Amino acid sequence: MAEAILFYLFAIGVLLAGAQVIFRRNPIYGALSLVGCFFFLSGIYVLLAAHLIAILQILVYAGAVMVLFVFVIMLLNLKEEELGEARWTAWKAIGVAAVVAGAGVIAWRALGPAYPGGPVRDNAMVVAGFGGVKAVGRTLYLASVLPFEITSLLLLVAVVAAVVVAKGKI
């Protein structure tokens, strides 16, 4: 029961902060709402027993990535008229309604019968150490060591690409 209450608390926080990201006019408010959204999402991850991913979410997303976003927003220093507003045209309203309706249809019709034996209840599968550093690390280094190394290569390429693209003149 406590988990359900915490879930609804975090879920409402995630959705409200995510809506702020979209509907705030000034991108700096959007970026700060996104930080809040990531913190609430990290709470959801803890409820899912994904402790390592929850910590990584705060360190990498709310720490590193969002600092990069805020830094770029400050660097560009947009004027009031350059901010750009959410312009509602009829087609966009129809598109948003279609997206929301699609999410609703997926939520109610497709996900409900996804589990043949009825919904899975509490703590059915959680073994000791599930989602901790040791268990996830074993999975990373034993089962998926090649994707792990490719990811390190991807990060290297991204660092070089970011410098080359943003620098202008090398």
Add this chain to the structure above:
Amino acid sequence: MDFFHAHQAQHYLVLAALLFALGAAGVVLRRNAIIVLMSIELMLNAVNLTFLAFSRFPLVPNPPMGSFLSGHAAAFFVIATAAAEAAVGLAIIIAVFRSRTSVNVDEFDTLKL
């Protein structure tokens, strides 16, 4: 599906679908390139939430050892890829802003025939 009983996989999947819809709406609605990038981050996080929910509540009753945490590994890779994507995307925004002094995606139409 009783919503006020203990938490179930469906709760998390519905939340992930709503979060993804929010991100997709932001991509099609907003014209500011930075906010479009932030909406993409929202969608990536929704995907992560789905991975973790299916890892916590597997579809098969007893998944084999070594595979039952692969959702966590996938979420790890998504986080790393999202960081790389944010770095490159923001670098592109800075480069375009330098030549056009604008971040409005409606004005980036040079490639349009």
